[in-house]
Amino acid sequence: MLDTAMGLFRRQGYHATGINQVLAESEAPRGSLYFHFPGGKQQLAAEAVEASGRQVSELLAAVVVEASGPREAVAAVMAHFAQALEESDFSSGCPVATVALEASAESAEVRSACDGAYGTWMAGLAAAFEAWGMPASRAGELAVTALSMLEGALLLCKVQRDVATLRTVGDQLAELLESARTEEV
Template identity: 35%
Template sequence: MTGTKGAETSGRLVEAMLELIQVRGYSGTGLNTVVERAGAPKGSLYFHFPQGKEALGERAIELAAVRFRSLLVDADLGSTAPGDVIRRVIDVLAGLLEESDFQLGCPVSVVTLEMGAQSDRLRTACANAFDSWISPVAEYLVGLGHSEEAARMLATAVVSSVEGAMIVSRAQRSVEPLRCVADMLAGQMEGTEAP
């Protein structure tokens, strides 16, 4: 029972950290606020994360990576129409932005921009998160006949473009940048011959 309770508390702390990073950024998220939002006992933070804020931030990034990878899988990467896949992913992301009144962004890009030069641990977690999104897209493209090298390059461009469009959409308070990227990527992915 204690293990379950401990895992539940740890999970609430990670979830709270993730939510706060999305709204306030990594630097703007204090540990007292995380504990308060998680409804956790104050001492539980260092019990579960003895290495402090970076360890908690790393776990939050890992959670964000898992969730976005699930979004990719749910978009049905088995589809034979790459444009449809990209549009389904963009529709979900646009919906998340609009529902949050453009307050929630990608926590991985936020942490990368804020801490990538200061914390190798967090930079590595972010790099791993991005790779966990690039890899299934690349695998999908290989399945469509692209060489592994070309698929990896195109998948990297897809993830990078979507990340950039999320940032511009938040700044402009409009999903139009995401829609433009969806159209551009759909055309690129459907019009590109598999090398």
């Protein structure tokens, strides 16, 4: 049920995803929904965002471990999201953003889950940037900038139905991060 909800919220958003659709597509009995998610749709959405957030955190961590530096890491992340966009016919972007845009203003539980996911991603990025030799004083700012650039690129790619923006943003982000490595510590 959670996996189904994750996919539906990512593709359709919070408001377009109904409990009946989650139950039908997951083939779960109705009683199991309220047994596992007594808070209903808000709890299901919050847990789906948390699970999706962990998946992206794991992806980012794996990319950082494999990459020799920021340029290679940025290219790998952008390629991953470009492939996901193309394979979904541009219906799946960021697994957190769609829900965050729709439901965070009306649900503290969902807002907290979205904030937690973004916070974890930024902390992981900041740690990676420091490990690549960027000044600690700039790592947090650069993490905010990198995540904002990625989120904006994903949104534009969905609207334009083209991954070219990911490539452009990736190139610019890689340049920014490489130049930050040469700043005085």
